[in-house]
Amino acid sequence: MSEDQKKQLEQQLWNIANTLRGKMNADEFRDYILGFIFYKYLAEKMEIFANGILKQDKLHFRDLKTSDIHNAEIIEAVKEEALEKLGYFLKPDELFSEVAKRGNSDVVGISNFILEDLQKILTNIQLSTMGTDSEEDFDNLFEDMDLNSTKLGKTPEARNEIISKVLSHLDKIDFKLENSELDVLGDAYEYLIGQFASGAGKKAGEFYTPQEVSMILAKLVTTGKDKLKSVYDPTCGSGSLLLRVAKEVKEVGDFYGQEMNRTTYNLARMNMILHGVHYRKFDIKQEDTLEHPQHLEKQFEAIVANPPFSAQWSANPLFTSDDRFSQYGKLAPSSKADFAFVQHMIYHLAENGTMAIVLPHGALFRGGAEQHIRRYLIENRNYLDAVIGLPSNIFYGTSIPTCIMVFKKCKEQPEDVLFIDASQHFEKVKTQNVLKEEHIDKIVSTYRHRLEEGKYSKRVPLQLIADNDYNLNIPRYVDTFEAEDIIDITIVSENIKKIAIETTQINARIASFCTELGIPTPF
Known part of the structure; x- marks a missing residue:
């Protein structure tokens, strides 16, 4: 066709x-x-x-x-x-x-x-x-x-x-x-x-990740692989992200997902079947992922997620003994579940696996428990592989800038973290910012080859991140500062003086013309 x-x-x-x-x-x-x-x-x-x-x-x-x-x-x-x-x-x-x-x-x-x-x-x-x-x-x-x-x-x-x-x-x-x-x-x-x-406003984020963001996540977690034993999305929405991962490899063994919204859960199951995924090859559950996880006994080779940004969760003290959270010493704050999703996904990540999660920028630098969790993931575990800044206004229902955090339990480059600032690389289409194919390819190629490019990407040593108190705000590591042209004040002064002289001469000519015409001068 x-x-x-x-x-x-x-x-x-x-x-x-x-x-x-x-x-x-x-x-x-x-x-x-x-x-x-x-x-x-x-x-x-x-x-x-x-x-x-x-x-x-x-x-x-x-x-x-x-x-x-x-x-x-x-x-x-x-x-x-x-x-x-x-x-x-x-x-x-x-x-x-x-x-x-x-x-x-x-x-x-x-x-x-x-x-x-x-x-x-x-x-x-x-x-x-x-x-x-x-x-x-x-x-x-x-x-x-x-x-x-x-x-x-x-x-x-x-x-x-x-x-x-x-x-x-x-x-x-x-x-x-x-x-x-x-x-x-x-x-x-x-x-x-x-x-x-695109027409559902704020509710869109409940069931759909923009296709271009899905492509980036899928390409990141399939780097170096043409087959996957399993792929998992803990906030799977309509299942589109799971299916996108399947398009990047020759074969996916099994698909796993969890979705809280009943209607969206139905849509995800329909989407799986309609794409030819046999009913024995997918396991989609309907429940709150953080409060009632449904696949606790499993680990997955690829994990992708676009969870609701800074959602609320119970942060129940009982979770401090939950295997997903116990090793960190602190729970993500109840007002912002971003790192609770990260911890949940890390728990399910296989030793040879890769996970990529979309988060609001605040997750990179907020203090308190979130800073403590970031420190543990980097200093104690060294799981953070890359941080990618995306343009603002690319998600339906919100204009806030977002980022992708990539984690691996066995990093090929354990001595650093790759930072990519793709926030200025997009095309504006009506009121929405859109990532085109060349923007996606640049992000993925930079990640896969761990390339460094001025004002775009930087491999940052772990010690430098530690020196910055585990603040992952991208501008700290990728310098996008554009120096302004140097202005010679002497030349500017001379130009102003020259203009003043010319103005005086013009005014004198106008005054003489007015005298000849017998009319008052305008100044």
Whole structure:
């Protein structure tokens, strides 16, 4: 698929999404359109899988009637295979295209009212997994899609009409799922998530990291590797960051994540499945990561995170005996959980692993417990590998400048920390600052080769950081000072004197002209 075709598809989907918009805000109509797209994906995947099984019998899955006893036996056999391989099951009459046709039927005597059937089908997808290995991954996956909500229309008929219209538009789009080399739908889904994030204001940070920042994090943690045993995001949002890491390597063994927001947790699971990640290869949990961690027994080869900036947490004294925090001697302050996330991630980092976390700049230099934790990480453990300053106004919902901190338990260059100041390297697009490909490449290349460049990057010895009381504020180490041109006061004085003489001469000429004309002089 060409870039133009890809953009055309993205625009088509965005136009369909806006069909639903009405009086709903971005969060609400996002849940419906992404849910319908996901249902279409599941149905088409189901049909392709079933047709593959039935090919030798020259049967087509959608033609099988559940009322026929012989067909019912075939469908049951397909169901058994589907639950094992796909993790879910849909009957022939539950396929997306079949429902879309019924909703837009104008055949006399055939009802085109599909609301009840559609709600039942979405429930049946979940019910089909009960008692199987995929049950947790599909549990309440469509709970945010209330087809009886008056936001879709005041009457059932109005709601049915708008939903039927959306299904009809989606049914005409070919996601090319039979071509396993293409991830057309996955890319389009990511595009839509990004579009919703850009229009969701402050809430955007709950579920989406800008793509260019995701790329940087992914490239940092995959440096020197083409395969990963595991990748983990403790604040995974929609799962986009986990999936971005997968694009940087040939293979990822398993994906792990945790997300507190229920709606966003559902979105993350949909996103994983829709990108072709098998249900056995991902483990996304819904809980507060700091208060109720769900993967405590595991360590991960790559860890990425864009946690909520300076969030509050309990900082419960009981956590001083928690293995994630006990060795530091202090907990991150309750008003700023930034370093609590760092400590949590360090605990889960494998000896050969790399972690990269986005933090507000304040985390680099604030005193108190945070300074104590920074000191421990650098002086006692020597885990800090790099500090990268990003431009301000690149995240949705906040204009504050941010940074990326990179940690390793086994550093290749243990004698220093690399500081990169990329804060002035961006392109302004409307009201947002954007990192272009060349800006991303420069950051990643500088990190991978540990390059030093005037006013951009510096390898700083650990002793110098200690001399600065473990203050990691980037301008302390990367000098971006631009010297002003030296001004010769004598020359300036001579120029002023010259101008004064010229002014006097001009005034005299004007006065003579005024005298000749018989008019008063203007001065």
